[in-house]
Amino acid sequence: MSNKPAGLSHDALWPRAGGWPAPDEIAPGKRIDAALVGIPASQTSLSATNAHETPDAIRAALYRYSPALMQDRGVLDKNLRNDPAIIDLEELTVADFGNVSDPDSPAGEARTIALMADAAKASELVIALGGDNSITVAAALGVWGSDLETAGLITLDAHYDLRDGVSNGSPVRRLIEAGMNPERIVQIGIQDFANSASYARRAQEFGITVIHRDDLERRSMAEVMAEALSIAGSAGGPIHVDLDVDVCDRAVAPACPASVPGGISAFELRQAARAAGKHSQVHSIDLAEIDATMDTPDGRTIRLAALCVLEAVAGLSQR
Numbered sequence: 001m002s003n004k005p006a007g008l009s010h011d012a013l014w015p016r017a018g019g020w021p022a023p024d025e026i027a028p029g030k031r032i033d034a035a036l037v038g039i040p041a042s043q044t045s046l047s048a049t050n051a052h053e054t055p056d057a058i059r060a061a062l063y064r065y066s067p068a069l070m071q072d073r074g075v076l077d078k079n080l081r082n083d084p085a086i087i088d089l090e091e092l093t094v095a096d097f098g099n100v101s102d103p104d105s106p107a108g109e110a111r112t113i114a115l116m117a118d119a120a121k122a123s124e125l126v127i128a129l130g131g132d133n134s135i136t137v138a139a140a141l142g143v144w145g146s147d148l149e150t151a152g153l154i155t156l157d158a159h160y161d162l163r164d165g166v167s168n169g170s171p172v173r174r175l176i177e178a179g180m181n182p183e184r185i186v187q188i189g190i191q192d193f194a195n196s197a198s199y200a201r202r203a204q205e206f207g208i209t210v211i212h213r214d215d216l217e218r219r220s221m222a223e224v225m226a227e228a229l230s231i232a233g234s235a236g237g238p239i240h241v242d243l244d245v246d247v248c249d250r251a252v253a254p255a256c257p258a259s260v261p262g263g264i265s266a267f268e269l270r271q272a273a274r275a276a277g278k279h280s281q282v283h284s285i286d287l288a289e290i291d292a293t294m295d296t297p298d299g300r301t302i303r304l305a306a307l308c309v310l311e312a313v314a315g316l317s318q319r
C-alpha cells in the first residue's frame with residue numbers, strides 16, 4: 001500500500017522502510033512475518049481527536065527510515081562490540097492489510113475483530129495502527145480468539161483505561177468484562193494527576209500489576225518489560241501489547257491529547273516495542289492515541305510511532 005510522500009531522495013543503497021504490499025500481492029504459500037492493520041477510530045475519544053488520520057500518516061512516516069539495524073540491542077555478545085551484527089528487515093515479509101472501515105461502532109468493532117483475526121492467522125505478529133485507544137478492545141479480541149482465558153495484556157499508558165462506558169478511556173475494563181483475567185494485566189507508565197483515586201482503587205481491586213511512571217526512574221525498560229511479559233504470559237496464552245503513545249513525555253508526544261509533561265522518553269517506548277516484538281507470545285501490538293493533525297511543530301509523534309513499528313518488526317526478526 002503506497003502512502004509515499006513526494007520529493008524523497010533516492011539512493012539504491014539506502015532502501016526505505018514502508019510501502020509494504022497487500023496480502024494478495026504476496027506470492028501464494030509465502031509465510032507473512034508481520035501484518036499491519038489500520039484502525040482509524042476517533043469518535044468515542046474523550047478529547048476531540050482526528051486520530052482517524054493517523055494510520056495513513058504512520059505509513060507515510062515509515063518512508064523516512066531505513067529497514068536496517070546495526071545490533072541486537074541488549075543481547076550483543078561482548079566479542080561483537082566492535083563488529084555489530086547488521087540486520088536487514090527487508091529479509092522479512094510484511095503485509096499491509098489496509099484500514100478497517102468505520103471502526104467506531106459495534107459493527108465496526110466486529111469488522112476490526114474479523115480483520116485482526118485474518119491478519120493473525122496469516123502472520124506471526126499483527127501491528128495495529130490506531131486510532132484512539134478504544135481500538136485495543138477489538139484489536140486484542142480479534143487476535144486472541146478462543147484463547148481469551150489464557151491471554152495477557154501489557155499497556156504502556158499514562159492512564160488506567162478502566163473508566164465506565166465505551167471510550168478511549170475504557171479498553172482495559174472492557175477486556176476484563178469480556179473475560180480476560182486481570183491478574184495477567186500489567187500497566188506501565190501510570191501517571192500521577194492523570195487518573196482519579198477511584199480508578200486507581202479499581203486497578204487494585206482487579207489485581208492488576210501497576211508499574212508507575214516513577215518506578216521507571218529506578219528500573220530500566222528492559223527489566224520492566226521482562227517482568228511484564230512474564231506476568232502477562234504466565235498462562236501460556238497470547239499477549240497483546242498496547243502502546244498508548246501518551247505514556248511519553250509531552251515534549252516527544254505533542255500529538256497525544258492526554259500526554260503529560262514528565263512522561264517516559266521516546267527511546268524507552270522504542271525499547272518496549274522491540275522487547276514486545278521479540279517475545280514469542282506477543283502476537284499483537286497496537287499504537288494508539290495520536291492525532292496526526294496536531295503533530296506540531298515537526299511531526300515528531302508520528303515519527304516515533306513509525307519507529308515503534310520498525311522496532312516491533314526488528315524484535316520479531318530476533319525471535
Ligand SMILES: N=CN[C@@H](CCC(=O)O)C(=O)O
Nearest residue numbers: 045046047133159168169258
Ligand atoms: N488512553 C487514554 N485515556 C485517557 C483519555 C483522555 C482523553 O482523551 O482526554 C483517560 O482515560 O483519561
